[in-house]
Amino acid sequence: MIELKDLKKSFEDKAVLKGVSIVMNDGKCNLIIGSSGSGKTVLMKCMVGLLKPTSGNVLYDGADFVNLNDKEQKAIREKIGMLFQGGALFDSQTVEQNVMFPLDMFTTDKYSKKRERVKQVLDRVQLKEDAYKKFPSEISGGMQKRVALARAIVLNPKYLFCDEPNSGLDPQTSMVIDKLIHEITREYDMTTIVNTHDMNSVMEIGDHIIYMHQGEKEWEGNNKEIILSDNEKLNGFIFASEFLRDAKAMRTIQETGKIPENVQGGIKDAIEEKFNIDIDKDGHIGSPTKGNVPPKE
Numbered sequence: 603m604i605e606l607k608d609l610k611k612s613f614e615d616k617a618v619l620k621g622v623s624i625v626m627n628d629g630k631c632n633l634i635i636g637s638s639g640s641g642k643t644v645l646m647k648c649m650v651g652l653l654k655p656t657s658g659n660v661l662y663d664g665a666d667f668v669n670l671n672d673k674e675q676k677a678i679r680e681k682i683g684m685l686f687q688g689g690a691l692f693d694s695q696t697v698e699q700n701v702m703f704p705l706d707m708f709t710t711d712k713y714s715k716k717r718e719r720v721k722q723v724l725d726r727v728q729l730k731e732d733a734y735k736k737f738p739s740e741i742s743g744g745m746q747k748r749v750a751l752a753r754a755i756v757l758n759p760k761y762l763f764c765d766e767p768n769s770g771l772d773p774q775t776s777m778v779i780d781k782l783i784h785e786i787t788r789e790y791d792m793t794t795i796v797n798t799h800d801m802n803s804v805m806e807i808g809d810h811i812i813y814m815h816q817g818e819k820e821w822e823g824n825n826k827e828i829i830l831s832d833n834e835k836l837n838g839f840i841f842a843s844e845f846l847r848d849a850k851a852m853r854t855i856q857e858t859g860k861i862p863e864n865v866q867g868g869i870k871d872a873i874e875e876k877f878n879i880d881i882d883k884d885g886h887i888g889s890p891t892k893g894n895v896p897p898k899e
């Protein structure tokens with residue numbers, strides 16, 4: 603289990619994390635969301651030991667990572683798989699060599715055993731054998747992400763950290779990668795932490811969502827609760843994102859017959875157009891809906 607207790611991180615006099623406490627759900631996808639600069643990356647870096655917190659604890663099964671000796675920290679690092687932003691594949695190595703790299707680094711297994719394991723994980727991310735000898739520049743962005751995911755799980759990690767796994771991908775490919783991350787998390791019984799801007803991901807794989815605002819955990823819940831939440835800051839963030847905004851507008855309109863009062867201007871116009879409805883100046887639905895808002899379940 604990963605638990606953060608009153609985690610603080612400052613750079614000189616700038617407080618970036620202001621006392622964050624979170625218990626990550628075991629065997630689930632834990633998503634960290636929030637505006638740019640809210641501290642998501644710094645939080646993730648503190649969790650994997652790339653940054654030292656100013657104070658507070660990062661506990662792995664109760665052991666405080668920061669206070670462990672080198673050998674103990676290494677033992678935890680070996681249980682961590684990382685999917686870096688952009689994939690971070692080695693350009694001069696083939697797909698197969700990229701995925702084998704962690705096995706070369708951390709095991710003394712024979713080549714045949716390593717090759718078998720590489721095939722296993724590449725099969726799992728649905729990459730066919732004809733891609734094995736290709737270089738990253740010869741495959742698509744989506745395939746590169748699959749390779750990076752295969753490399754992240756090749757050592758069978760207990761914890762998987764994904765930093766913006768959908769950056770640079772189109773929405774359809776993003777969905778495929780999200781699904782893979784979600785399925786693999788369950789199959790391998792991993793605890794997965796995903797840092798994301800992608801609101802489609804929130805709905806697709808958000809077993810546990812942590813919303814960060816200005817260095818603090820402002821809200822947490824799952825992908826059903828986020829739609830119903832009345833946290834103003836979270837809603838401001840959601841309404842700035844088209845996908846969740848539409849889901850939330852739809853639900854609010856169904857339940858109250860109006861859109862939230864604080865949603866005005868361009869966003870109000872976009873919702874009117876999306877759902878083919880008229881909204882009066884007080885936010886009430888002015889004329890009967892023209893059929894685009896699905897009936898209440």
Ligand SMILES: Nc1ncnc2c1ncn2[C@@H]1O[C@H](COP(=O)(O)OP(=O)(O)OP(=O)(O)O)[C@@H](O)[C@H]1O
Nearest residue numbers: 613616618636637638639640641642643644645799
């Ligand atoms: N090494 C550093 N030195 C000084 N300030 C830093 C450092 N790393 C991050 N920061 C600051 O910490 C704040 C939070 O940054 P962070 O990268 O965690 O944001 P984020 O939520 O991940 O944003 P994004 O979604 O844009 O990646 C920012 O104001 C950033 O400038």
